[in-house]
Amino acid sequence: MQTAKFSAILSFLSSASANGAGAQYKLYQDKNVVVGTDKNNLADLVGCVATGSKDVRNLPAEKQKCLDECSKNSKCIGLTFHEHGTMLKKSVDGKPLSAMMVDRAGFETYVKPSAATCYSPVKSADNAWCVNTCGYALEHGFLAGHGDSTASGQCCWNDCKDQTYNNLPYHCFCDGSTDTEEGSSESHGKAANPQNHVTSPKSEDSDETSHSTSGAGAQYKLWNDKNVMVGSDDKNQADLVGCVATGNKDVRNLPAEKQKCLNECTKNSDCIGVTFHSQGTMLKKSVDGKALKDMMVDRAGFETYAKPSAATCYSPGKSADDAWCVSNCGYALEHGFLAGHGDSTASGQCCWNDCKDQVYNDLPYHCFCDGSIDTSQLLI
Numbered sequence: 001m002q003t004a005k006f007s008a009i010l011s012f013l014s015s016a017s018a019n020g021a022g023a024q025y026k027l028y029q030d031k032n033v034v035v036g037t038d039k040n041n042l043a044d045l046v047g048c049v050a051t052g053s054k055d056v057r058n059l060p061a062e063k064q065k066c067l068d069e070c071s072k073n074s075k076c077i078g079l080t081f082h083e084h085g086t087m088l089k090k091s092v093d094g095k096p097l098s099a100m101m102v103d104r105a106g107f108e109t110y111v112k113p114s115a116a117t118c119y120s121p122v123k124s125a126d127n128a129w130c131v132n133t134c135g136y137a138l139e140h141g142f143l144a145g146h147g148d149s150t151a152s153g154q155c156c157w158n159d160c161k162d163q164t165y166n167n168l169p170y171h172c173f174c175d176g177s178t179d180t181e182e183g184s185s186e187s188h189g190k191a192a193n194p195q196n197h198v199t200s201p202k203s204e205d206s207d208e209t210s211h212s213t214s215g216a217g218a219q220y221k222l223w224n225d226k227n228v229m230v231g232s233d234d235k236n237q238a239d240l241v242g243c244v245a246t247g248n249k250d251v252r253n254l255p256a257e258k259q260k261c262l263n264e265c266t267k268n269s270d271c272i273g274v275t276f277h278s279q280g281t282m283l284k285k286s287v288d289g290k291a292l293k294d295m296m297v298d299r300a301g302f303e304t305y306a307k308p309s310a311a312t313c314y315s316p317g318k319s320a321d322d323a324w325c326v327s328n329c330g331y332a333l334e335h336g337f338l339a340g341h342g343d344s345t346a347s348g349q350c351c352w353n354d355c356k357d358q359v360y361n362d363l364p365y366h367c368f369c370d371g372s373i374d375t376s377q378l379l380i
Contacts, residue, residue: 021156021163022148023138025110032080032104035092043100048086055083070112071143081108113157118174130172216351216358217343218333220262220305227275227299230287238295240271243281252276265307266338276303313369325367
């Protein structure tokens with residue numbers, strides 16, 4: 001194949017991307033997608049319903065209808081336009097579209113963007129994060145007709161080594177690397193305001209303890225003079241397990257010992273908080289789906305730390321992004337703070353404390369995960 005030459009985005013298509021780095025269908029001229037023979041082609045998925053056997057290669061609006069059909073079909077990985085109509089394409093034996101291309105004069109094949117090859121060029125540990133997060137941005141952004149899925153500077157889909165966002169390089173490269181060096185291509189996407197803003201779980205901390213490095217970062221929240229109880233003190237259904245590291249030792253004034261118990265909670269998926277008192281430390285669990293604060297009772301001298309959770313994350317400026325905030329800040333929390341790697345602020349996307357007063361690079365956070373009405377003191 002010839003070296004790829006990515007031209008300017010065609011403005012006459014309603015699917016033109018709003019960003020040169022944005023997700024787009026990539027055009028390979030004079031290429032068909034074939035496994036088997038042209039007449040018995042295993043790579044054919046289904047013909048374009050909207051245009052049938054019509055030749056729409058020079059009819060942008062009609063081509064868009066077929067692109068939209070591919071976007072909505074999870075099995076479609078691209079489509080081919082030719083004089084006898086348009087065919088949506090599928091993978092055969094897990095092969096990418098580029099591996100199934102053959103020369104066919106006059107054919108036009110468009111490759112659907114995919115997050116399968118997304119990676120971090122500077123930090124291989126974030127590769128899985130890039131696939132997950134950019135995949136979510138792609139599905140809920142570009143493929144849903146809502147933006148170009150660049151995700152506020154995190155996901156680049158074209159010519160990534162030369163692209164920047166706010167003068168900074170993109171965190172994830174999704175341009176296919178070697179794929180972008182083959183074929184003759186142009187690009188087509190959906191024009192709209194970016195809806196999905198995704199960021200990386202930065203690894204500011206190298207140790208395995210869960211503590212914040214940012215005022216907005218994920219932290220355990222301290223509630224003084226509170227226990228967590230369902231039932232009675234003697235038969236407390238909210239008790240999960242005692243802290244193994246410290247037993248029945250009073251560690252309320254021993255930060256290093258308290259940290260051991262917090263770490264045990266961090267590593268326990270059933271733990272939603274920790275209560276310290278004079279006779280030891282108890283990890284806490286949810287009862288009947290209740291939040292920690294809904295099970296709190298007054299107990300003088302008790303100290304209860306609430307484990308951060310993405311369950312209440314939301315977008316203060318755009319309710320349509322609430323589910324995205326829960327999903328992606330949850331991912332950042334799990335792979336960042338709870339894994340001992342940073343505070344899960346995710347490059348200005350997820351705020352965990354006093355969010356209305358927090359900024360990142362002079363901009364407000366996209367997601368608020370501070371529990372809104374929670375006004376507890378932040379200590380660890």
